[in-house]
Amino acid sequence: MSTLSFSGHESFQCRNLWLKKGYEFASADKNFNDELAVVDLGVGKNMVTSIKFWMKAFNLLNEDGSTQELARTLFDDTGKDPYLEDVGTLWLLHYKLVATNKASIYHLFFNQFRKQRIEFSKQHLMNYLISECKHREEKHSENTIETDVGVLLKNYVRPNLKEHSKDIEDSYSSLLIELDLIKPITDRKDWYECKNEFRATLPTEIVFYSILVNPRYQKSSSISFNHLLNDENSPGLVFGLDADSLLKHIQLITEKFDGIVYKEDAGIRELQFNSKPKPSKVLEAYYD
Numbered sequence: 001m002s003t004l005s006f007s008g009h010e011s012f013q014c015r016n017l018w019l020k021k022g023y024e025f026a027s028a029d030k031n032f033n034d035e036l037a038v039v040d041l042g043v044g045k046n047m048v049t050s051i052k053f054w055m056k057a058f059n060l061l062n063e064d065g066s067t068q069e070l071a072r073t074l075f076d077d078t079g080k081d082p083y084l085e086d087v088g089t090l091w092l093l094h095y096k097l098v099a100t101n102k103a104s105i106y107h108l109f110f111n112q113f114r115k116q117r118i119e120f121s122k123q124h125l126m127n128y129l130i131s132e133c134k135h136r137e138e139k140h141s142e143n144t145i146e147t148d149v150g151v152l153l154k155n156y157v158r159p160n161l162k163e164h165s166k167d168i169e170d171s172y173s174s175l176l177i178e179l180d181l182i183k184p185i186t187d188r189k190d191w192y193e194c195k196n197e198f199r200a201t202l203p204t205e206i207v208f209y210s211i212l213v214n215p216r217y218q219k220s221s222s223i224s225f226n227h228l229l230n231d232e233n234s235p236g237l238v239f240g241l242d243a244d245s246l247l248k249h250i251q252l253i254t255e256k257f258d259g260i261v262y263k264e265d266a267g268i269r270e271l272q273f274n275s276k277p278k279p280s281k282v283l284e285a286y287y288d
Helices: 018-027 037-041 045-057 069-075 087-100 104-116 122-135 142-156 204-212 225-230 243-256 279-287
Strands: 119-121 191-193 222-224 260-265 268-273
Touching (some): 018 045, 018 069, 037 045, 069 279, 087 104, 087 204, 104 122, 119 122, 122 142, 204 243, 222 225, 225 243, 225 268, 243 260, 243 268
Antiparallel strands (some): 119 191, 222 268, 260 268
8 A cells, every 4th residue: 555645736736738848848858856947847946846746646757757658649749639639638647647646635536535425525525535644544734635635626626717716817727627527516615526427528448548557457358347337446436437328438449449348147247358459559549
């Protein structure tokens, strides 16, 4: 069990162009700790630290400062979506943020907390995280955890125009709000919901990619439907899908890719593989 981490972002949510900036900076063999980084990136010192944090949180940057293969696939000059114009890329990055578990709150929220509460307040989420720290016998500042909750909500929740009139441009620059995964409950202040439901903008190829790269499934020739709905880092949990929506994606996977079938027999439902494509090939199929 990895140690929990609730800091590093300097209280900034990930902005739309930060990952592209971070990739170009790292690809030029520049160092985020260099004094000139603020000039090269065109942001303040705390934001430089934040960009580096989000690059690692989205699994785009290695600990030694080199770029990951996915970063090159997306952000290179000939990359698939260097300016993040395709909502499928945002779903892909969301999956990486949760599954990488560099920023603990995202992994815990989508894999664990949502099993307890679909509707929640800030305090509910804070209480859960504090309880998780105690359970693991780890000490983390409540102020740090509270800040982390605020950053998570800024990353995913569309801002209220009335409440954010002064910093509306900043609020709408958040990378993942287009996914509409977490929504405010309009008649209850500081309450939110993250339902299991159909996600109209979620591409089937990104769902399939998340299955193929999950270490739990890589050695399996068959995966039960229930596991795909409820396992840690499963598409059901990470993308907030209900059973019917997940089933539609699975059926589409069998139609789009050879060597894969879905079977329901005597109450057993599972996805079966005669062959598995490489995850990179699935991404190519989506972007091409």
